[in-house]
Amino acid sequence: MAKGVKPRVKVPKTVAAGDVITIKTLISHPMESGQRKDKEGNVIPRSIINRFTCDFNGTNVLDVKLDPAVSTNPYFQFEARVPEAGEVRFTWYDDDGSVYETRKSIAIA
Amino acid sequence: MKKTMITAATFVLLGGAAVAQDGSNLVINDELPMVTEAAAPAHLSEVLDTIYSGWRFRTPETQALQIDDFDNPGMIFVDAALDAYGTVEGAAGESCQSCHGEVGTFEGLRTKMPKFNAEAGTLWSMEDYVNNCRTERMQADAWQWSGADMQGMVALIAHQSRGMLMDVDITGPAQSWWELGREMYYTRYGQLELSCANCHEQNYGSMIRADHLSQGQTNGFPTYRLKQARLISQHNRFRGCIRDTRAETFAEGSDAFRALELYVASRGSGLSVESPAVRQ
Numbered sequence: 001m002a003k004g005v006k007p008r009v010k011v012p013k014t015v016a017a018g019d020v021i022t023i024k025t026l027i028s029h030p031m032e033s034g035q036r037k038d039k040e041g042n043v044i045p046r047s048i049i050n051r052f053t054c055d056f057n058g059t060n061v062l063d064v065k066l067d068p069a070v071s072t073n074p075y076f077q078f079e080a081r082v083p084e085a086g087e088v089r090f091t092w093y094d095d096d097g098s099v100y101e102t103r104k105s106i107a108i109a
Numbered sequence: 110m111k112k113t114m115i116t117a118a119t120f121v122l123l124g125g126a127a128v129a130q131d132g133s134n135l136v137i138n139d140e141l142p143m144v145t146e147a148a149a150p151a152h153l154s155e156v157l158d159t160i161y162s163g164w165r166f167r168t169p170e171t172q173a174l175q176i177d178d179f180d181n182p183g184m185i186f187v188d189a190a191l192d193a194y195g196t197v198e199g200a201a202g203e204s205c206q207s208c209h210g211e212v213g214t215f216e217g218l219r220t221k222m223p224k225f226n227a228e229a230g231t232l233w234s235m236e237d238y239v240n241n242c243r244t245e246r247m248q249a250d251a252w253q254w255s256g257a258d259m260q261g262m263v264a265l266i267a268h269q270s271r272g273m274l275m276d277v278d279i280t281g282p283a284q285s286w287w288e289l290g291r292e293m294y295y296t297r298y299g300q301l302e303l304s305c306a307n308c309h310e311q312n313y314g315s316m317i318r319a320d321h322l323s324q325g326q327t328n329g330f331p332t333y334r335l336k337q338a339r340l341i342s343q344h345n346r347f348r349g350c351i352r353d354t355r356a357e358t359f360a361e362g363s364d365a366f367r368a369l370e371l372y373v374a375s376r377g378s379g380l381s382v383e384s385p386a387v388r389q
Binding site (some may be wrong): 004 | 125179180185188189192338
């Protein structure tokens with residue numbers, strides 16, 4: 001079980017319909033690769049975020065598969081067009097089965 | 110060695126050497142303007158006209174990381190420290206919060222650090238205050254000076270003063286410490302025989318191999334260094350500098366480094382606290 005996992009996202013609260021917005025996301029996570037050994041020489045088991053998705057009003061915007069080479073605290077920044085008011089849902093899937101979810105609503109100005 | 114560096118921004122002529130720091134303004138989150146350039150404090154009048162934050166010497170890419178808190182990797186550690194702030198630890202069943210209340214009550218403290226502690230009869234850094242609380246009031250284990258939990262907590266406390274101007278007290282009982290720190294600042298250490306002043310006073314703005322020398326201001330500490338990918342304490346950086354002169358260094362948390370911390374802080378009086386700053 002990874003400790004200190006905390007998702008953060010930055011999404012504009014209001015936009016004009018049809019605007020392209022920049023979305024920033026970060027989840028604090030150690031992203032233990034499974035390649036390292038501890039002082040006794042035992043392999044430290046892999047524990048990473050293996051998938052990240054972003055959905056808008058139920059439609060998938062982004063679906064990313066992450067592998068062990070991705071560094072600590074994975075950060076994603078991407079652009080998306082917003083056709084209507086609604087809710088963006090961000091989901092991170094942990095190796096240990098945990099799912100971290102954050103939602104942000106966007107209003108049309 | 111005289112070296113002319115021309116950047117897109119302005120350059121300032123000082124003592125015959127061309128000195129380059131850029132002319133950018135630092136405004137954090139589009140709402141918090143920071144003072145990154147100020148008239149040098151009176152005690153420096155013979156050697157410097159203007160003091161600059163280390164932010165002004167960094168590349169645009171590094172500078173950008175500090176403009177938005179979301180992009181500032183140091184804020185992850187500040188957030189983690191906020192969780193620790195409210196967590197009960199130790200035999201006394203206390204957390205930081207149970208005595209101090211909301212963390213906002215520390216507003217302004219960073220501008221005065223390090224300061225003379227009359228009760229202890231000596232100069233204390235923020236780390237000393239944190240560990241004193243942990244061992245005396247919480248009856249918990251002391252933290253290591255440059256450990257992640259310690260520097261996270263120091264950054265959280267310093268962060269409450271962000272944007273306020275550094276203003277350490279160098280009079281009264283602190284004066285002898287300040288004088289000791291000044292003596293260290295101008296003492297050449299190591300096989301390379303370099304003093305702090307050789308680089309950070311006489312040659313700031315020049316390149317020392319691949320590194321762009323700043324004035325060595327401490328207003329952004331604890332600082333997130335990209336090289337180490339974690340928060341770095343002032344004493345850790347002092348140690349790194351002295352080590353690079355190929356000298357035996359002082360220990361983190363030693364009286365010598367506390368004195369140097371006070372003196373260097375006094376050289377930055379008038380600059381905004383930036384903690385946690387982002388540097389190379």
